[in-house]
Amino acid sequence: MEFAWTDEHRAYRARVRGFIERELPADWFENYAHGVGTNEQIDFSRSFCKKLADEGLLVPQWPRRFGGADGDPWQQFILSEEMWSWNEPRGPQYMGVNWIGPALMRFGTPAQQDEHLKRISTGTVVWAQGFSEPQAGTDLAALKTKAERTAGGYKINGMKIWTSYARRADWIFLLARTGQERKSISCFLVPMNSPGVKVVPFPGLVEEGHLNEVYFDDVEVPESALIGEEGKGWNVIRYALSYERVGVxxxxxxxxxxxxxxxxxxxxxxxxxxxxxxxxxxxxxxxxxxxxxxxxxxxxxxxxxxxxxxxxxxxxxxxxxxxxxxxxxxxxxxxxxxxxxxxxxxxxxxxxxxxxxxxxxxxxxxxxxxxxxxxxxx
Ligand SMILES: Cc1cc2nc3c(=O)[nH]c(=O)nc-3n(C[C@H](O)[C@H](O)[C@H](O)COP(=O)(O)OP(=O)(O)OC[C@H]3O[C@@H](n4cnc5c(N)ncnc54)[C@H](O)[C@@H]3O)c2cc1C
The missing domain is CATH 1.20.140.10 (Butyryl-CoA Dehydrogenase, subunit A, domain 3)
Structure with a gap:
């Protein structure tokens, strides 16, 4: 493979740098990015991502029909590199761009794509990742949160831990058990303001504001909250994680x-x-x-x-x-x-x-x- 950047890639990087220099406040590190998930950082990321999207810089690599510009995947990595140089001014929204969006494009129904990709591509939504539980981190298949069938959809009970940004998130990409077998796990798209969802922040290793426990107490979601096939969540997870792990x-x-x-x-x-x-x-x-x-x-x-x-x-x-x-x-x-x-x-x-x-x-x-x-x- 060819490792050198093309002229287009260099020009794209220059555009991203110019944008960051214009938009980040002079006291960015002292007063906004002094931690991960601080209120100041998350508030700032909401306006920053919206402007980034308006400039066509948030998801240029996405297909045009999903709000992108049919650009190439290298643009996403140039963008990520530049954002990481500045302690990720996109805040939690990097998750939507890096892996939730691609998972929706691959596994979402047209209605799910319509509803969610527009918000991600315009920089107007914060997602959280609801995977880990106290006894299910590395061994995700051990998770206990349950989603039981109801007349109109599912009822969710259980809890998640280490959920970054949950206290300020609009939606959560949730894994829950839908069958007895170890790998009977499904993925759900759940609004964080659903009745029965409770977020309890806890101090992280380095500061407060980032990490949370999330409790689900008889949370009712419609059938349309399921992404991918019931019980086949591993396909979605594997795909999503392959994007998550190289995206940083x-x-x-x-x-x-x-x-x-x-x-x-x-x-x-x-x-x-x-x-x-x-x-x-x-x-x-x-x-x-x-x-x-x-x-x-x-x-x-x-x-x-x-x-x-x-x-x-x-x-x-x-x-x-x-x-x-x-x-x-x-x-x-x-x-x-x-x-x-x-x-x-x-x-x-x-x-x-x-x-x-x-x-x-x-x-x-x-x-x-x-x-x-x-x-x-x-
Ligand atoms: C800052 C931070 C943010 C996070 N954000 C999120 C989030 O937003 N959403 C979310 O769902 N999760 C999140 N997590 C959770 C993270 O994904 C888990 O901490 C991670 O998967 C490890 O799980 P665990 O903590 O349960 O540790 P365990 O799985 O209990 O592991 C403990 C130790 O045992 C080792 N170990 C376990 N199994 C094996 C094995 N088979 N072979 C060898 N060694 C093994 C591990 O490597 C580790 O060193 C976050 C974690 C941190 C620290």
Whole structure:
């Protein structure tokens, strides 16, 4: 494959950068993006995404009939890279764009597509992901939330945990059990203002505002809330997760944070030590390896290849971030105590980088099974 960007891609990146420079407030890191899921960030993301959509920059890669511009998938990655450089000003809406939208295009009915894709493509809706439960994170098939058939649809009972942004979300993409068999799981599109839905925020590892428990107490939804076939939710989940896992360009932000740190070390006359320089060089190599692997995965998605590379890519990105976090804590520990907010933000948000969106160990398992043909453990 060809790794160089075309002139069109470079022009697109310049447009995105120009937009960000125009639209982000000067105190973005201090007062908006100081955490993940703060009220300030979510309020800002609503107006930011709407403007991004008005400029044709939110979902250019989507088909025109769904609100896009028939652009190519590379545009989505350029957009994500640029957004991640700025601590994701799209806030929770990256989920709608990255994987909920594609899942709706593939599995949604025309009525579901009409209702939801318009809102996502115009930047006017916040979604939450209702997958994990206390005993069902890595092992999602163990989930207990139930959706039972009623005369007009389903009645949902159960609870979800770790649900990012739920307290400010309009809709939740929910997994619930619809049969006795372990994998009898279905996907539902549920409005967060449905009677019986209760959100209980809890403090996360780094700050409050992001993480929540969501309770479902006799929540009635119509049949049209089901996406895909009943009991065949795995097909939807597998497809959605394949989009979710490569949609977050951590390597890009890591590289920018490393550059900012090296600039600080140079200013302070601390970058002549060969050990510091070699360590920084190694992180550059890891970030760039993760970047190129991501591009390979995007290319494979375009050409329809099914490989283990998305899991390898996720591991490589996590390795780059972990190495950088150790570098930061060794050479600029003040970043955790009110130092440069750009560096501090990265550190704080990446503490859970090997857990969210599929743990590091799970990726190793998948590489062992799918890539090396080793037997399943446990
Ligand atoms: C910041 C953050 C945001 C999140 N946002 C959301 C969200 O919006 N929506 C949502 O649904 N979920 C969300 N999650 C949950 C996340 O998907 C789960 O935490 C993750 O899937 C792991 O599940 P768990 O926490 O239950 O850990 P467990 O599955 O209990 O795993 C615990 C440890 O055991 C290891 N382990 C488990 N099984 C195996 C195995 N078979 N082989 C080897 N090791 C294994 C894991 O790797 C991990 O280290 C979020 C999590 C975090 C940290």
């Amino acid at each position: 360009p951590r390597y890009h932000r890591a590289r920018m944070v490393l550059d900012a740190t090296v600039a600080q070390l140079k200013r302070e006359g601390r970058f002549s030590d060969s050990i510091v320089r070699a360590w920084a060089g190694r992180i550059v190599a890891k970030c760039e390896a993760a970047r190129l692997l991501t591009y390979v995965v995007v290319h494979q998605r375009i050409t329809g290849e099914d490989t283990v590379d998305p899991n390898v890519q996720r591991l490589t990105g996590a390795e780059a971030c972990l190495d950088l976090m150790n570098f930061l804590i060794t050479y600029v520990p003040d970043c955790l105590a009110g130092g440069d907010p750009y560096i501090a933000n990265f550190y704080r948000s990446q503490i859970s980088g090997t857990i969210a969106a599929g743990t590091y160990e799970l990726q190793l398992d998948l590489v062992a099974q799918r890539g090396l043909g080793m037997p399943r453990s446990g």
